[in-house]
Amino acid sequence: MALEAEQIKNRLETEFETSVSNFRFERDGMLTFDVEATKNLEVIRFLKEDAELRFNFLTDICGVHYPDFPEGERFAVVYHMHNWMDNVRILFKCFLNGKNPEINSIVPLFVGANWQERETYDFYGIIFKGHPQLKRILNMEEMTVFPMRKEYPMEDVGRTDKDDRFFGRIK
Amino acid sequence: MEQKIKTVQAPDGIEGPGFFATKLSEVVGLARANSLWPMPFATSCCGIEFMATMGSTYDLGRFGSERLSYSPRQADMLMVMGTISKKFAPVIRRIYEQMAEPKWVMAVGACASSGGIFDTYSVLQGIDKIIPVDIYVPGCPPRPEQILDGILKLQEIVKKEDIRRRGTEEYDKLLKSYNIK
Numbered sequence: 001m002a003l004e005a006e007q008i009k010n011r012l013e014t015e016f017e018t019s020v021s022n023f024r025f026e027r028d029g030m031l032t033f034d035v036e037a038t039k040n041l042e043v044i045r046f047l048k049e050d051a052e053l054r055f056n057f058l059t060d061i062c063g064v065h066y067p068d069f070p071e072g073e074r075f076a077v078v079y080h081m082h083n084w085m086d087n088v089r090i091l092f093k094c095f096l097n098g099k100n101p102e103i104n105s106i107v108p109l110f111v112g113a114n115w116q117e118r119e120t121y122d123f124y125g126i127i128f129k130g131h132p133q134l135k136r137i138l139n140m141e142e143m144t145v146f147p148m149r150k151e152y153p154m155e156d157v158g159r160t161d162k163d164d165r166f167f168g169r170i171k
Numbered sequence: 172m173e174q175k176i177k178t179v180q181a182p183d184g185i186e187g188p189g190f191f192a193t194k195l196s197e198v199v200g201l202a203r204a205n206s207l208w209p210m211p212f213a214t215s216c217c218g219i220e221f222m223a224t225m226g227s228t229y230d231l232g233r234f235g236s237e238r239l240s241y242s243p244r245q246a247d248m249l250m251v252m253g254t255i256s257k258k259f260a261p262v263i264r265r266i267y268e269q270m271a272e273p274k275w276v277m278a279v280g281a282c283a284s285s286g287g288i289f290d291t292y293s294v295l296q297g298i299d300k301i302i303p304v305d306i307y308v309p310g311c312p313p314r315p316e317q318i319l320d321g322i323l324k325l326q327e328i329v330k331k332e333d334i335r336r337r338g339t340e341e342y343d344k345l346l347k348s349y350n351i352k
Contacts, residue, residue, distance in 0.1 A: 139293060140256075140257050147292045147293070154291055155291065156286065156290055156294065159286060160285070160296065
């Protein structure tokens with residue numbers, strides 16, 4: 001007996017009411033919904049420990065920056081979870097405000113979240129409250145910016161061989 | 172008599188019965204150029220081409236560089252092959268500083284020379300931003316022939332280099348511009 005999307009939705013809505021919303025299917029058919037950022041730890045604990053849902057595996061955590069969204073939802077943390085018993089995957093987003101993006105760390109629930117949260121912090125500057133060691137993981141420690149935020153240029157400013165004169169783009 | 176084994180040509184000098192006179196710098200240059208010990212620093216696909224260069228088909232050993240030195244202290248030339256991220260830059264600089272004089276540096280491939288396709292915040296835009304480079308080998312990745320050509324060109328530099336170039340004002344200035352003691 002497979003775990004149906006409708007069942008997941010009902011189970012979550014009875015437990016968390018309006019804290020979970022906007023249930024939808026993304027193009028690949030994966031059940032997707034939004035979770036209030038303050039409730040992320042409880043929702044994940046419920047998804048993991050509930051006898052019916054059994055989302056035992058945290059596939060990934062990542063961040064998104066939406067510079068054009070309203071101030072309250074400029075950043076999103078995306079959680080992917082997988083139920084191995086029924087082979088069902090879900091995805092949900094927690095929106096954070098642009099000035100002070102903060103969310104609870106889920107390291108107490110999934111130890112594997114440690115590096116994924118560090119990576120998200122490294123690239124987006126999202127603070128995971130309660131993380132045991134929130135510091136940069138991939139970029140060099142001297143870096144002062146969060147490079148995946150849209151306000152920072154992708155290209156390196158020190159590049160010298162991309163001179164417009166050599167490409168006929170002189171103004 | 173036709174020579175079957177190719178040997179290195181003797182430098183210009185005065186030859187007579189039982190003696191041969193030439194400049195010491197030429198002899199030293201000859202010795203240095205034909206036994207360059209490479210310190211391979213392979214971080215990506217250029218490193219794979221280097222493996223082919225060391226293999227029997229291309230065989231860098233023919234030019235006196237078959238002995239790879241994985242310790243920078245015993246190496247003469249640093250071969251940087253591949254993308255160097257900014258986080259990695261201090262490591263490569265430390266390796267350069269550990270090498271004993273005389274030392275030469277070869278940037279193999281587009282990434283080591285200029286950053287290549289990785290025009291991005293995390294990648295060092297050419298190793299010449301942190302250490303002085305003697306030879307650039309273009310290509311993405313360069314073929315083993317190109318790497319060999321680069322080494323032969325470097326040998327020419329080594330041969331002609333004054334034995335006292337290290338320690339000259341010009342050289343000190345170069346190192347100073349990279350902030351290397």
